[in-house]
Amino acid sequence: MSRRTVSILGATGSVGTSTLDLIERSPNRFEVVALTAAKNVAALADAARRTGARLAVIDDASLLGELQGRLAGTACRAETGSEALAEAAAGEAEWVMAAIVGCAGLEPVMAAVGAGRTVALANKEALVTAGGLMIEAARRSGATILPVDSEHNAIFQCLASNCSSDVSRLVLTASGGPFRTHGREEMAAITPAQAVAHPNWSMGAKISVDSATMMNKGLELIEAHHLFGLPSERISILVHPQSVIHSMVEYIDGSTLAQLGSADMRVPIAHALAWPGRMETPVEKLDLARIGSLTFEEPDGDRFPALGLARQALEAGEAQAVVLNAVNESAVAAFLAGRIGFLDICRLVEKALARTASTAPASIADVIEIDRGSRLLAGELMREIAA
Ligand SMILES: NC(=O)c1ccc[n+]([C@@H]2O[C@H](COP(=O)([O-])OP(=O)(O)OC[C@H]3O[C@@H](n4cnc5c(N)ncnc54)[C@H](OP(=O)(O)O)[C@@H]3O)[C@@H](O)[C@H]2O)c1
Incomplete structure (x- = not known):
């Protein structure tokens, strides 16, 4: 079996390193073409050396010399700049992990989509800001967009082999973040250290704060609209503090399908890496008897105004x-x-x-x-x- 060629945009971040972890456990299945980072030159060079990547791109041009030095003696080319980033996204790799954080990832994602690649999309901000343009570009180029966000990956799995016109509603689950039970007054005093400490998931700083404000769920609402083509009123949000059910699809006949799994991003990343097949991961399997009970509650839009703001933006x-x-x-x-x-x-x-x-x-x-x-x-x- 020939190896799948892969590139990782944002290889030094939380999603990027989880992707590398899975790839390095299955060297017979994957061949790394390109890796990118913003500033973390040591981790980038180290990953490029370990995986035998052919291209390493650092966003901070002042670090190019250091990257070249760290890659001396390897066959890996060190580069910086938007052209090199576009090459990492749309070059030789057939499968591209989009894991840059923020709108900074938009242009490389569009380059990969425009080149017809299979794009594993973690970078939700790219889809939130340019969803219509991205979906249209994928339709023209034949690119496949595989959702990596755990909720959207769950919905993607629940939609498989079902007809999307039979869907009545998507249900995005939300852990509620670390301040789910806090009052507004307590929230005013929250520090950055408290906000980045998510109860269930280990993630980068920006998405951790977004989870704490629940803006993350607001961004995911917009993301779901673009990925699955449903209007705002057919996408609901349900707080589920245990983060076991990652999202659900409700069908017109009254069936609801859910995807369950441990709160470990390697599950949805593995799904995208092996798609349309499956691969083994070291992730702990669910022990539902030990978990005992799953609970659900409506989100509180007064304490978490981000949810209403995102819905307002989507509808506007x-x-x-x-x-x-x-x-x-x-x-x-x-x-x-x-x-x-x-x-x-x-x-x-x-x-x-x-x-x-x-x-x-x-x-x-x-x-x-x-x-x-x-x-x-x-x-x-x-x-x-x-x-
Ligand atoms: N973490 C999760 O569990 C998770 C779950 C679902 C979705 N997502 C989404 O996945 C994306 C990545 O999240 P993350 O938590 O992995 O973020 P992260 O840990 O902060 O990593 C971000 C990555 O992007 C690179 N980067 C940052 N700014 C850049 C720029 N201006 N230009 C080029 N590269 C840049 C960083 O490089 P340096 O390391 O050099 O700074 C790093 O490799 C986000 O859109 C997030 O919403 C994450």
């Missing part, structure tokens, strides 16, 4: 989704840097949406322009709330 049109995402990214970075409070994140998003007209970006250049403008607006709004 694609420009609003770009603004929601960009202002959230800026606000999360400011929160992690200790410059704003936890509750300010959603306050800023709400203010920015109120100042945005509903338009539909016609191209990726339009999306990038709206993203850039929204980050400037986020800066202005932060100065306003600090005054």
Whole structure:
């Protein structure tokens, strides 16, 4: 059997290293072509050496010399810049893991999609900001987009071999994050260290804060709309604190299919890596007798306004989704840097949406322009709330 050629965009992050872990356990199945990172030159070079990658791309150009030095004596080319990133995304690999965090991943994802690759999509912000354009580009190029976000991967699995026109509703489950039972007053004092400590999942800092505000579930609502083509009113959110059921599909006949598994990203990543087959993973199998009970509750939109803001942005049109995402990214970075409070994140998003007209970006250049403008607006709004 020939090995599947793979590239990993964002190879040094949480999803990237989980993907590498699975690939390195199955060297007979996968051949690594390209790996990329932003700044973590040591981890990037180390992974490139271990896997025999042919191309390593570092986003921070000042680190190129160090990357070259660390890769000396190997056949791996060290590069920087957007062309090299596009080469990593759309070059020789047939399968591409999109695991850059934030809208920074949009252009490489579009390069992979435009080149007709099989794209394992973790980078939800790319889909949130340019979902319509991305799905249309995939239709034209013949690219396959495999959802890696555990919820969307679960829905993808539950839809398999069923007719999507028979679906009545998608149910995205949510752990509720570390502050599920906190009151608003307690939330005002939340620190970055508390916000990144997720009760069930081990993830990068940005998505951990998004889970704490529940903006993550809001982004996933928009993501589900683009991936599965259902309107906002047919996608619901259900809090399920144990994170055992990763999402569900309800059918018109009253059947509901769910996908269950341990809270370990290697499960959905393995599904995408081996798709349309399956592969073994070292992930602990579920012991439902030990878990004992699964519980569910409605999300609280008053304590978690991000859910309503995301639904509002989805219903208002694609420009609003770009603004929601960009202002959230800026606000999360400011929160992690200790410059704003936890509750300010959603306050800023709400203010920015109120100042945005509903338009539909016609191209990726339009999306990038709206993203850039929204980050400037986020800066202005932060100065306003600090005054
Ligand atoms: N972690 C999870 O369990 C999980 C689950 C579902 C979905 N996702 C989604 O997957 C994506 C990645 O999440 P993560 O938790 O793995 O993030 P992460 O741990 O922060 O890793 C991000 C990766 O992207 C690289 N990167 C960051 N900024 C970049 C830029 N401007 N240009 C190029 N590369 C850049 C980082 O490089 P450096 O290491 O050099 O900074 C790193 O390799 C996010 O969109 C997230 O929402 C994650």
